[in-house]
Amino acid sequence: MLTALFMLCAVPSLVAQDIHFSQFFQTPYALTPGNIGLFDGDHRVAGVFRQQWRAVTTPYRTxxxxxxxxxAFGVEQLGAGAWLYNDRAGDSRFNTFQISxxxxxTERFGDRREHSLTAGLQFGLTAISINYSDLQFDNQYNGFYFDPSLSNGESFARDALTHVDLHVGGVYRYHPAKRELVQVGLGLFNLTKPRIGFFGTEGDPLDRRASFHILTQFPVSEKVDVLPMFQYMGQGPFSELDLGGTVRYIMKDHYGVLRAVQGGLFYRASDAGYVYAGLERDDWTFGVSYDINFSDLVPASRNRGGIEFTAVRVFRKRPAVPARFKACPDLL
Known part of the structure; x- marks a missing residue:
């Protein structure tokens, strides 16, 4: 019975919140569609994996x-992209798959085109499913122990559904130099408010999500940058505020060869703190973060929140590397 009650309480809250990540600065599409195509390079690929609440129940994986x-398509101002997520939560294997x-x-302006404004639009398809067979219900207790051969006595109208959605966003960027950046962005998600329900009714509308973020980067010495950053999201009765930053140390940046490391601390209001470590190697950026939970879930989670890995690769059309030495012709 407890598992069934947990499932009935948890499903609405799981449905009501979009997927989100601790390394929001490494998952640009989750912040705003205005981030599509907004990077220094020509093409970009990225991946993220997150596992959380391992100490409480079956781990939640995203x-x-x-x-x-x-x-895109040879048009300087046009960005284009595609992204997919898969999120599986708890004993019921509540699964959310999204593709967008x-x-x-983007319009750039200023004497050196250091300012830019970007508007983005994103269309998405979401498939949601749940597995009732792995849940335990009160009717399956025979008075002495749990008997999975007994009927659970429940009647569910469906175990899967799909919906389409629309998201918009915009970003202002000030990027006067390679190591200087101020970025402010807004995102509005779930504009169509699709209805979601598993119990044969019309379902409840999915709340719209609003996001706001600030990302900055400033050099403080020849080899050290600081990167303060901030994110706020609100969706129905839920909200999230992340505040923190990283310090970046450049070991080498010469003739197209880049080696740098990052380390940082972040605070998620009323929920967790987390640490971040990153490595930059040429066109690759790798990141790992770990959440330390201190919300009301602490007695069950034992302070263990979640671990997250990210990887980003940027492809650039590079100019020819200047020759450091000029070869002399052979004399016959």
């Missing part, structure tokens, strides 16, 4: 992957 182009296609338009 995977995401996608890619985008900064100058989007585009953006």
């Amino acid at each position: 995977f995401g992957a996608g890619g985008d182009a900064a100058h 296609l989007g585009g953006s338009w």
Whole structure:
């Protein structure tokens, strides 16, 4: 009975919240469609994996992957991209699969084109499913022990559904130098408010989600940058605020060879703190973060929140590397 009650209480809250990540600065599409095609390069591919609440129940796992182009179809201002997520939660294997296609338009201005405004639009398809067979119900207790051969006595109208959705967003960017950046972005998700329900009724509308973020980068010495950042999201009765930053140390940045490391601390209001470590190797950026939970879930989670891995690769059309030495012709 307890498992059934947990499922009935948890499903609405799981449905009512979009997928989100601790490394929001490494998962740009989850922040706003305005981030599509907004990067220094030509093409970008990225992936993220998150596992959380291992100490409480069956771990919750989220995977995401996608890619985008900064100058799609040869048009300088046009960005285009595709992204997919898969999220599986708890004993019921409550699964959410999302795939989205989007585009953006960027206008640059300023004497050195250091300012830019980007507007983005994203269309999505979401499939949701739940497995009732792995849940335990009161009717399956025979008075002495749980008997899975007994009927659970429940009648569910469906175990899967799909819906389409629409998201929009915009970003302002000030990028005067390679190591200087101020970015402010907004995102509005679930504009169509699709209805979701498993119990044969019309279902409840999925709340719209609004997001706001600020990402910055400033050099403080020849080899050290600081990157303060902030994110706020609100969706129905739920909200999330993340605040923190990283310090970046550049070991080498010469002739197209980049080696840098990052470390940082973040705070998620009323929920968790988390640490981040990152490695930059040429066009690759790898990140790992770990959440330390201190919300009301602490007695069950034993302070263990979740671990998250990210990887981003940017492809660039590089100019020819200048020769460091000029070869002399052989003399006959």
